[in-house]
């Protein structure tokens with residue numbers, strides 16, 4: 001049994017079967033990549049893990065508890081955090097102010113935007129945020145306005161915002177999409193660092209094979225809503241079924 005167990009999940013959008021009998025088990029403290037052509041159902045699967053979508057049938061268990069029927073913030077409090085395809089940070093706020101949001105959300109269980117006003121009184125949380133920023137080498141940028149940062153730094157901040165909640169499972173949906181090579185490499189290094197420094201499991205959806213093969217311990221290939229193959233990276237490279245799935249891309 002893994003820290004995350006998906007069993008027989010099906011999800012339709014009208015006449016379209018986005019997920020068909022998906023089974024997936026992610027072992028604790030590993031990086032598990034989900035790859036597959038556009039429209040394979042990768043984001044749909046991720047949305048089912050975080051409560052944004054509810055599967056038509058099947059089960060999703062995290063650490064022995066079902067996530068189905070729980071609200072996204074409840075799933076977040078269970079220890080699952082998600083990094084979005086485009087960074088979801090507040091451009092008008094400083095780096096530090098952004099960092100306080102997930103800390104308040106975790107403490108209070110709701111997204112309290114007005115919490116920003118009481119940041120100065122929250123010393124413990126502030127120190128926690130600073131330690132995290134130091135960990136991702138962004139402490140010197142703590143008073144910067146987030147909108148003015150590079151895409152790579154925005155991604156780094158978003159990652160820090162997830163990690164400061166101390167999730168046990170981090171879900172990443174194409175974390176390097178649209179990035180220049182240098183920012184992609186920075187993100188790979190950051191994720192490698194996170195992997196070695198922390199007890200954390202990561203499930204990463206990624207198009208860029210360089211990123212996948214740099215990070216993944218195991219890879220699941222999804223095509224037309226169904227897992228085709230699951231194996232270690234060495235066996236995925238050049239796998240005939242994988243090449244077949246990507247033809248037509």
Ligand code: ADP
Pocket residue numbers: 013016018036037038039040041042043044045
């Ligand atoms: P991927 O992330 O692998 O590119 P998605 O999970 O986004 O694929 O999409 C899988 C399929 O489901 C696609 O055919 C997509 O058009 C369809 N789909 C995704 N979300 C919705 C939705 N909310 N309503 C209708 N169809 C959707």
Ligand code: MG
Pocket residue numbers: 042043044
């Ligand atoms: Mg997607």
